[in-house]
Amino acid sequence: MASQLPRRIIKETQRLLADPVPGISANPDESNARYFHVMIAGPDDSPFAGGVFKLELFLPEEYPMAAPKVRFMTKIYHPNIDKLGRICLDILKDKWSPALQIRTVLLSIQALLSAPNPEDPLATDVAEQWKTNEAEAIKTAKQWTQSYARKFIL
């Protein structure tokens, strides 16, 4: 069956490639234009600085009436990201709006790396550590960044 790619997805992809977000790359898969390979550089002001995190982003058939599905592929120590890479971010769930785009979603995830929110946790053990001993949590996050998020850096 011929499945036509909506104009919006074509346009968003063109704009992402022509005018990328600093610190973020998003490239459509060669065999599936709804599947994006994403890399986000850890923000300088965060324990993830110096790391590059791989994510996958998928645009479901209902997009943009439904949110993209995004997941971290690189292991990360963050109170709002669990072991499976799932992200606790309201705009990916009940606060999704079709006026948001791939670009704005990825910017929000980048911002989440700068501002972990242990009050709304997904990884409860990480959030607990973040609340009780922030210095230790940040140290672990830095170690994990060094161990798992340096693969793509030459």
Add this chain to the structure above:
Amino acid sequence: MMSSTQRQGPTDQECPICTCEMVLPTAIPACGHKFCFICLKGVNMSNLGGCPICRGPIDDKIFKKPKQALDLKMDVPEAAAAAAALAQQPSTSTSSTLQQIFNSVTQFFAFSAAAGDKKVKQEPVDEDVKPDVAALNAQMRAQAAPAPPPPQPRMYWLYHGRHQGWWRFDPRIEKDIEEAFVSLMPVTEVTICGHPYVIDFSKMSQFPKNSRGSAREVKRVNSDEFDAMNVKGLAGVFASRS
């Protein structure tokens, strides 16, 4: 090759949902934010919690018997720009959108290079003599000038209303259907109000992709047939007749 509108990014007339120039612009009464009629209808049907921009309330009344003074035979808003861009594009297939994406950036450069090559091959110039750039450019423009379009009658796509009578598809969806039809595809998929639908050309019917239940009839007509059919409206908006 990217058209100038694509490079400029969002404009005032761009719908935040489909990212195209608005068709049947419709404002939410409470906040005034504007979208294409069917995009906004899709938002409302999907229960996405109000205005996509400010999350303010959407009054359902705007979807009940909506009426606008509209040109029932309107074209796709960016048709003129697209035609101009196409004229500059030597031989890009419009069928493979997927490929187009991957090529979109490189194409621009590839085209510039190819156009340059062609020029050199066709008109051998003494390499020591600098060619007249203005003349070259003029010739390149002339080569890229649109070939006279083959005389094809303008066709319209209609769908049968829930109750009775015929409605015209949104011109952008109509264009996709027509392109699939003329390339002899047996079926095609379109997104209407955010939901995928299948158009089956062998049965001339349309049904929601995820539930085959409620099919409706579709029809392809020429301009004269269109005028004779008393089409009720466009994409769910009644045409107010004077």
